[in-house]
Amino acid sequence: MRRIDVLGIGLAIFVAGGLVYLLLQFIGLDSVEAGIWSQAVLVAGLVGWLLTYLSRALTHKMTFNQQVKDYREAVLQKRLEELTPEELAQIQAEIEQEQQSSAQDSAQTQI
Template identity: 70%
Template sequence: MRRIDIIYIGLGIFLAGGLAFLVLQLVGLDSQQAGIWSQALLIFGLIGWLLTYLFRASTKQMTYNQQLKDYQEAVLQKRLEEMTPEELEKLQAEIEQEKK
């Protein structure tokens, strides 16, 4: 993620908090209550994002892990494609031997 993306995300969150504050005031809450509830919404959103991040990290579904897995599979696929039929037969025989 680039720095400008982080700036846009931060600005978006800041504007969402301000918008929530204005909407809550339009609904009928006074400015103090609207401020408390808009901050609560932002905190709950932050906690929700943190929980999804922890879930992705614990299940290893992060971008880096996925890229590494895709790379390793591509390398193995390329090696298999480059093998001669005799080498493939030999590899299959070794696999069958290991299964027994």
């Protein structure tokens, strides 16, 4: 997120708080009660945003994590495309050999 975006969001929240305050005064609350309730609305919004942020951070569904995952996949794809057919066949043979040895090891542990 760019700095200008952060400033815009901050200004929007500030203006929204003022509008909620004015709306509550228009409804009939005095200035103290309207101030308290407008602050309660803003705090509830902040807590709600914080909970969504924490859930995205804990489940690794944030933009940065997705970018890192996409980058790693692109690097692996590029390396795969750069392999010669001989190197690719050698790697496939090694993978098959490892799979067979792990299958034999798991079969022996079950006995």
